[in-house]
Amino acid sequence: MVTRLLLVLLLTLLFSTSSPAAGSPHISAVISQSGLDFAKDLLVPRAAETLAQLSVPDIERSVSIPIIGAVRTVASRIVLGGVAVADSTVAAGDTGVVVAASLSSVNLTMEWSYSYSSWLVEISDSGNASIQVEGMDVGVSMGLKNKNGSLKLFVMECGCYMKDLDITLNGGSSWFYQGFIDAFSNHIRSSVENAIANKIVEGASKLDLFLGGLPKEIYVDRVAAMNVTFINDPRFSSSSVEFDIDGLFIPSDKTAPQSDMHFGDTKLAPPLGSSSNMLWISLDEDVFNSVSALYFKAGLLQHMVDKVPDQFLLNTASWRFLIPRLYRKYPNKDMLLNISAISPPSVRINVGRIDTTVDLDVTVIVLGSDDKVPVACISLSVAVSGHASVSGNNLVGKVELNYFSFDLKWSDIGKLHTGIVQVIFASAFSVFLSPSGRGL
Template sequence: MAALARALSFLLLGLLLTFFPGSLGVNPGLVARITDKGLEYAAKEGRVALQTELHRIMLPDFTGDFKIKHVGRGYYEFHRKLQGSFDLQVKGITISANLLLGSEPSGKPTVTASSCSSHIRDIEVDISGGLGWLLNLFHNQIESKFQEILENKICEMLQKSVTSDVQSYLQTLPVTIEIDSFASIDYSLMEAPRATAQMLDVMLKAEIFNHDHRSPVAFLAPVMSLPEEHDRMVYFAISDYVFNTASLVYYKAGYLNLSITDDMVPHTSTLRLTTKSFRAIIPQLARQYPNMKMELQGAVISAPFLNFSPGNLSLAPQIEIEAFVLLPSSVREPIFRLGVAVNVSAILTFNTSMITGFLKPEKVQMELKESKVGVINIELLEALLNYYILYSFYPEVNDKLAKGFPLPLLKHIQLYNPVLQIHKDFLFLGANIQYMRV
């Protein structure tokens, strides 16, 4: 049995390294890399599965003949319903197989067994029963027949297992995962996995899109130069493309706009969003529009892209804020327009299945673009806006980022012992894997 286990271990490792690469058109947004440690773990789990399947092989009814010196030929028949028993020892199983891993038009992975051969070094049969003593005299011929049948059965079992079990399991790799009620991420394969003796790379699109209005992305994912690390079983290289497609989607849908009314200002604040309260900031405002409520409307000028540099993540959105007076007739009268610049630092964390984020508060800087109400005290206005951003805007955004987005994992796979590195243009996440048997 130990020899069988070793043979199956080498078989599974060989199977994992016989994937044939395709042609890559554009760069992937995410590369999932299985290292030699991961392949060894997969071989170990596969060995367990194959051993189980080998124990389920049923020998069919069969017949044979052999030559008896000075007598002629003898014939034998083996039937599973006859009385008697025999001991069968199988030694030195060698299995060679090629698997072709590709992808469906939907982006799901596929697997087929293109070839299979098996060889048994030695078989020993000890037959009991009424004529066992006679059949044991001609065990060589009988064992040769057993060997032929078992070798065919092994490949038949392997072909069946690949077609049903392995293919079905690969289909559990998610192609589309919902992030929230508005957006999802496309994890479809871009080509067949690429394999070397040390690793297996799987290229995924990893594009975030609007559920209802998906449109082509106007920029490409950058080339990622992955570090040659093998401490963990699996690594995920996640391009800034993934995060920036999210930014583009939410920007186009207006999710990055903001609106501030007096109702949103904390009740404890002495500064209200009214023309009277703004007398110290804009002296002419209260005289021109006495005792009226105000509203601030902010919009991001363009989709803010997340910048990756070694060990650092940053964001520099450009925002325009326009102020309005709410006239008694419910008409919104524009009074001034501001340009707002802010440098935001981002922190990302990686757990067993999700990437989550957190924005670190930074002060905003303002520039007066246009005023219809004279001189404006920008410093006091900055203080008001910073207060809102710190206690309202950032918490809302961070609550959403805390939900994170999920990594593409096969069913029953869990990650543990995670690590995270930040490289130019991409994140590099490492973890060990564990298959949870059900």
């Protein structure tokens, strides 16, 4: 029965009208069938728990009893007891997602009563009853839309189907039992089905409120926040749901704006993971470039290097024969390298890797007794590449230095020997790009 109900709801999705996409994403997140199954396995049991102790509205009818005539009967305090999920399925259609579940061990309790009065006699009786449901299928189809940068969830169809009811009445007069069952079984069935469907719609409304309350920006630090507004309606396929997110970094003291940016040829980083993963994430180059521009504008793309693997190179004594003038002016003094970006780093996405080019000024500083003296400045162009992957529950990456070129901008210590300078700079950048270092 789950399959039949799922088919009906899927047909509803297939013949619904879908809205065209409204823009291009900077971040694309795709929930695969595995992800949908995970969400279903998480939400369906919780939804079943909410059905426990569900109250059904009272039912009142006038039942015709042979010889006696019309008898007023009432089924009241109808309460759904324990519910167990036997099986569940989730599938995506063209405009939404369908979830269907088969419930087992469904039982209800209720109270019953009747009354009859005439000019000759007045009679009444009451008792309780237990109801065992032999099989119940529940299904709901839900759509998602983008509303002002947030997700709007709505129910398109919701249904509940009960197979057979086994009603056992207790107390009162047994002659009344069969008449009550004949008169009330279908009404109890429809009332319970409607109550369950309404409860599911109520749960979907709560989920909609949760989605609508998701933040539109994620605070990173005092400089940057990520704009996570949705910019298009979700796109549904037969086995996945795709979300488009703005994804650009913005100043953290500003509210995330609505993005109207359209890019014809966006380059997305290759998705992380394989087809068996629950979530795929693709990033546009502009995500990286937006954050680099923010940190550059804030003056944070700079770093003082005072430690390198070959620490002796950061002392003027190491340069006494190569740069005699440096040693004569500052004998046996420690040095620092002040590395600062002169423009925002440029990020390019290629197959299997991310390439970054950074233009830097490296100022050589000699540490005096009570001051710091800049003695030379070199202009560098540095190219690095990296890639990211998923390892277990962790996102891991690797960054490599590809090359760097440099020119001497100015010097108070004479000419520099380029080969030796390359050695110390390569050593410095190895530390600079290491996991424990503070990268740009």
